[in-house]
Structure formats: structure tokens, C-alpha cells
Amino acid sequence: MLELAILGLLIExxxxxxxxxKQVNVVLGWSRLLSYGSLYLALKKMLKAxxxxxxxxxxxxxxxxxxxxxVYELTPAGTEQxxxxxxxxxxxxxxxxxxxxxxxxxSRTDIGARLRILEGRRxxxxxxxxxxxxxxxxxxxxxxxxIDRYAMELQRHGVESVEREVRWLSDLINAERxxxxxxxxxAPPAQTP
Amino acid sequence: MLELAILGLLIExxxxxxxxxKQVNVVLGWSRLLSYGSLYLALKKMLKAxxxxxxxxxxxxxxxxxxxxxVYELTPAGTEQxxxxxxxxxxxxxxxxxxxxxxxxxSRTDIGARLRILEGRRxxxxxxxxxxxxxxxxxxxxxxxxIDRYAMELQRHGVESVEREVRWLSDLINAERxxxxxxxxxAPPAQTP
DNA sequence: TTCGTCATGTAATGGGTTACATGATTAC
DNA sequence: GTAATCATGTAACCCATTACATGACGAA
Numbered sequence: 001m002l003e004l005a006i007l008g009l010l011i012e013x014x015x016x017x018x019x020x021x022k023q024v025n026v027v028l029g030w031s032r033l034l035s036y037g038s039l040y041l042a043l044k045k046m047l048k049a050x051x052x053x054x055x056x057x058x059x060x061x062x063x064x065x066x067x068x069x070x071v072y073e074l075t076p077a078g079t080e081q082x083x084x085x086x087x088x089x090x091x092x093x094x095x096x097x098x099x100x101x102x103x104x105x106x107s108r109t110d111i112g113a114r115l116r117i118l119e120g121r122r123x124x125x126x127x128x129x130x131x132x133x134x135x136x137x138x139x140x141x142x143x144x145x146x147i148d149r150y151a152m153e154l155q156r157h158g159v160e161s162v163e164r165e166v167r168w169l170s171d172l173i174n175a176e177r178x179x180x181x182x183x184x185x186x187a188p189p190a191q192t193p
Numbered sequence: 194m195l196e197l198a199i200l201g202l203l204i205e206x207x208x209x210x211x212x213x214x215k216q217v218n219v220v221l222g223w224s225r226l227l228s229y230g231s232l233y234l235a236l237k238k239m240l241k242a243x244x245x246x247x248x249x250x251x252x253x254x255x256x257x258x259x260x261x262x263x264v265y266e267l268t269p270a271g272t273e274q275x276x277x278x279x280x281x282x283x284x285x286x287x288x289x290x291x292x293x294x295x296x297x298x299x300s301r302t303d304i305g306a307r308l309r310i311l312e313g314r315r316x317x318x319x320x321x322x323x324x325x326x327x328x329x330x331x332x333x334x335x336x337x338x339x340i341d342r343y344a345m346e347l348q349r350h351g352v353e354s355v356e357r358e359v360r361w362l363s364d365l366i367n368a369e370r371x372x373x374x375x376x377x378x379x380a381p382p383a384q385t386p
Numbered sequence: 387t388t389c390g391t392c393a394t395g396t397a398a399t400g401g402g403t404t405a406c407a408t409g410a411t412t413a414c
Numbered sequence: 415g416t417a418a419t420c421a422t423g424t425a426a427c428c429c430a431t432t433a434c435a436t437g438a439c440g441a442a
Contacts, residue, residue, distance in 0.1 A: 001401080013338070018421050026328060027344045029351045031289070031321060035403055040423055042401095067410050069421065096224070106343040128224060135219060145206070150299040151220045157361055158222045161354065168350055195429080211393050231430050233395055260438055262393065 001097060002034070002042050007074065007082040008105040010052060014073035017043060028104050043072060051078030082108075089113045094121035111180050115173065122169040125162050132159055194290060195227070195235050200267065200275040201298040203245060207266035210236060221297050236265060244271030275301075282306050287314035304373050308366065315362040318355050325352055 009015065009023050017039055024034045046052045057069040074082070086102070086109055093102050099121050106114050132155065139147050147155075202208065202216050210232055217227045239245045250262040267275070279295070279302055286295050292314050299307050325348065332340050340348075 012341075016421080017423095026332075027340065029325075029344075029347050036421090036423075037404075037425090038402055044423090067421070100347060104341070104344045104347050107341050132222075139219075147220065148205075148297070148300050151222075151297045153365075154222050154293060154297050161357070164354070164357070172346075209393080210395095228431055229393090229395075230397090230432075234430090237395090260393070 001101065002038055003046065004082070004085050004105075005101050006042060006046065007051065007078055007085070008101065008108070010072060010074045011079065011082055011108065014071050016057065016069040016071050018069070020072070028101060046078070047072075049077075049081075050075060051081050086113070089116045089120070091120065091124075093117050094124050111176060115176055115180075118169055118173050118176065122166055122173070125166050125169070129159065129162055129166070194294065195231055196239065197275070197278050197298075198294050199235060199239065200244065200271060200278070201294065201301070203265060203267045204272065204275055204301065207264050209250065209262040209264050211262070213265070221294060239271070242270075242274075243268060244274050279306070282309045282313070284313065284317075286310050287317050304369060308369055308373075311362055311366050311369065315359055315366070318359050318362070322352065322355055322359070 005024060005028055006020065009020060009027060015023065017036075020043075021034050021036070021039055024030050043052070047054060051074065052072045053075050054070050054072050057071050086105065092098055094117055099117070102109075102117055136155065136159075139152075198217060198221055199213065202213060202220060208216065210229075213236075214227050214229070214232055217223050236245070240247060244267065245265045246268050247263050247265050250264050279298065285291055287310055292310070295302075295310055329348065329352075332345075
């Protein structure tokens with residue numbers, strides 16, 4: 001997870017730890033800042049694994065005498081590792097946390113993988129929705145214990161959020177498919193009325 | 194967290210572990226089923242702390258010879274512990290995870306606490322929004338590295354989600370305030386045009 | 387009789403956090 | 415000169431998960 005995030009960020013350009021930490025928010029959209037504990041431990045582990053290499057910052061031409069920082073960059077093995085992780089388009093790729101990271105690095109995958117992941121996630125959410133809906137019916141028929149009004153409101157809001165994400169995914173899927181077919185052939189399938 | 198959830202569920206009625214696990218989804222709206230590992234460990238810990246008591250299920254009149262189950266119920270100390278945890282209306286109460294649990298048990302708090310928590314969460318989300326918006330501006334002015342189109346889309350969707358939650362919270366806050374003022378006095382403040 | 391689900395539990399592990407420690411550099 | 419922020423790191427801990435183990439009960 002964190003590993004994939006770091007690999008993905010470093011593939012775009014080498015960085016030192018402190019900046020990496022900020023990019024996690026900017027690029028991955030994480031709401032809380034990554035802790036140093038996680039970051040430097042992960043970095044250390046990845047160094048040992050040979051996926052990244054460190055070298056002390058060359059004083060950049062633009063900046064005036066910045067403190068020396070440790071810049072990390074991907075090794076070929078790291079690039080390979082990234083590809084390997086991104087190649088997994090199975091269920092784990094559309095899990096809540098994993099999905100976001102995958103999505104953020106979609107530019108690095110082919111359209112087939114993108115579609116499989118987007119569709120996988122959508123059907124996963126759809127299942128979730130069905131389960132809740134079912135359970136909501138049972139509640140309304142008094143087959144279960146009476147549910148509290150706040151708990152109910154929480155449920156309702158949750159369902160709406162998931163429905164929203166499903167629509168978002170559908171839009172993305174359609175966009176990808178349009179891209180795909182417009183690249184594929186000069187004779188697009190009948191689609192617009 | 195889990196502790197608070199269990200206390201809150203047991204305060205409504207005694208339950209055995211297996212059912213508790215399911216109620217966590219129904220009442221708290223958790224997307225994934227709680228694992229046995231967490232559940233029974235937490236239960237054990239709470240037993241030792243004296244917050245809950247266990248007793249083997251009396252064969253309920255309705256059911257026909259069900260297997261004996263271990264039913265947990267709150268002790269007075271447990272009820273006290275629940276009150277204590279719910280009384281914390283500080284920042285920790287409007288953290289992502291904590292908030293949901295608090296909200297689900299809002300019926301057990303007074304309107305003052307409810308408003309403080311709802312407003313706290315709203316302003317927390319608002320800050321988050323401001324930070325991202327600011328950062329988005331920087332990106333558009335090319336002060337940062339060019340951001341990937343998928344990463345951008347993720348960002349956009351995230352912002353919209355947060356904005357939605359802010360609106361949801363605002364509606365809830367208004368509803369609570371209406372409740373409050375309608376209970377407070379026979380002379381409601383001018384509000385409707 | 388065997389399969390599904392109910393029901394309880396333990397051990398190993400994972401993936402992160404907080405708190406602590408340290409020091410350079412920059413802006414005021 | 416001093417406060418803020420940049421920058422790197424370690425140790426202790428927390429909270430949960432997965433995998434494993436066990437077995438009763440009801441329905442087919």
C-alpha cells in the first residue's frame with residue numbers, strides 16, 4: 001500500500017523523504033499527513049529490498065545552498081516491482097484503500113487493466129449496496145430490532161455516498177470505453193442515436 | 194473505538210458475540226464485517242476491566258433449544274465508561290472513524306454535545322477543503338509539478354465528497370437547532386421569512 | 387451423514403501511529 | 415537570537431486483521 005504509493009511517486013521523479021510525505025496528500029489525496037515513522041521505515045525496507053537507491057542531494061542549480069537531503073530514486077528492480085504490483089487487477093485492487101492508489105497511477109496501466117479495476121470496484125460497491133438495501137427492508141418489516149433514528153440516518157447517508165461513487169465509476173467506465181473504441185477502429189459501434 | 198461501539202450496542206440490549214459482530218454493520222454501518230480476532234479479544238479485555246459481565250444464555254422462551262451462547266451485558270461500571278467516552282466532545286470525537294460511532298449513538302447524548310460534535314466535524318472538513326483548494330490553485334498556476342489527470346480526477350471526486358458531507362452536516366445542525374429552540378421557549382426566534 | 391451456519395476462541399502478523407530525539411536552515 | 419519549518423531517524427505501542435483450531439446444531 002504505502003510501498004506502492006512510494007514507488008508510484010518516485011517513478012515520476014526522484015524525491016527526498018520530506019517531500020514524498022507531502023506528495024502523498026497532493027497526488028493520492030490522503031486526508032492526513034503520512035507519519036515519519038511509516039515513511040522512513042518503508043524507505044529503509046525498500047532500500048534493503050533494492051527497489052530504491054539513495055544519494056545525497058547534489059546542490060541544485062536553482063536553489064541557494066539548501067541543506068543536503070537524501071534523494072531517493074527507483075532502481076530497475078523497483079520499476080519492475082511497481083509494474084508487478086500494478087499488474088494485479090484482482091479483487092485486492094478494488095478494495096477501499098488499494099483502489100485509490102491504483103487509480104492515482106492509472107496513467108501507468110493499460111486501458112484493459114483500468115476497465116477491469118473500475119468494473120471490479122463498481123460491482124463490489126453494488127454488492128455492498130444490495131446487502132444494505134436488503135437489510136433495510138428487513139428493518140422496515142420489523143423483523144429486526146427497531147433501529148435508532150441517528151443510526152438510520154447514518155445508514156442513509158452511507159448508502160447515498162456509495163451510490164454516488166457508483167455513478168462516478170460508471171462515468172469513468174464510459175469515458176474509458178469511448179477512448180478505447182475511438183482508438184480501436186475507424187468504424188465505431190453504433191452508440192449515439 | 195471498537196470498545197465504544199461494543200459498549201454502545203450492549204447498552205441497548207445484551208447480546209452474544211456473534212450477533213454483536215453483525216450489529217456492528219447494521220447499526221454502525223461498517224462496510225466490512227468485524228473480525229473475530231478483534232471482537233473476542235476486545236470482549237475479553239472489557240470483561241477484565243469489569244465493564245461487561247457474561248452469563249450463559251438462558252434458553253429463551255421463543256426459541257427451541259438453541260445452542261448455549263455467552264451473553265454479554267453492561268455492568269454499571271460499563272455504563273459509566275460509555276458515558277465517560279461519549280462525554281468527550283473534543284477534537285478526537287470528530288476524527289474520521291470516531292465520528293461515525295459517536296453519531297450512531299447520538300440518542301444517548303444531550304443536544305449540546307451533539308451540536309458541538311457536528312460543528313467540530315464540519316469545521317474540520319472545511320479546513321481540509323480549504324487546504325486542498327489552496328493546493329489546487331497552486332497546481333493551476335504551475336507552481337508545483339504538473340499533476341496527472343487521474344490523480345486530478347481523484348482529487349476532484351474527493352473534494353466533492355467532502356463538500357457533500359459538509360452539506361449533510363449543515364442540514365443536521367440546522368435540524369438540531371430547530372429542535373433545541375422549539376423545546377426551549379414558546380417564543381421562537383425569527384427564522385422563517 | 388454431511389453441509390452450512392452458528393459460535394467461540396488463540397497466535398502470528400501487519401501496517402500503521404505517537405512520542406521521542408536531533409540538528410540544519412531560513413525568516414524575522 | 416530565536417522561532418518556524420525543513421529534514422531524518424528510532425522505539426514503543428495500538429488496533430486491527432488473517433489464519434488456524436474447535437465444535438454444536440439444524441436442514442437436506
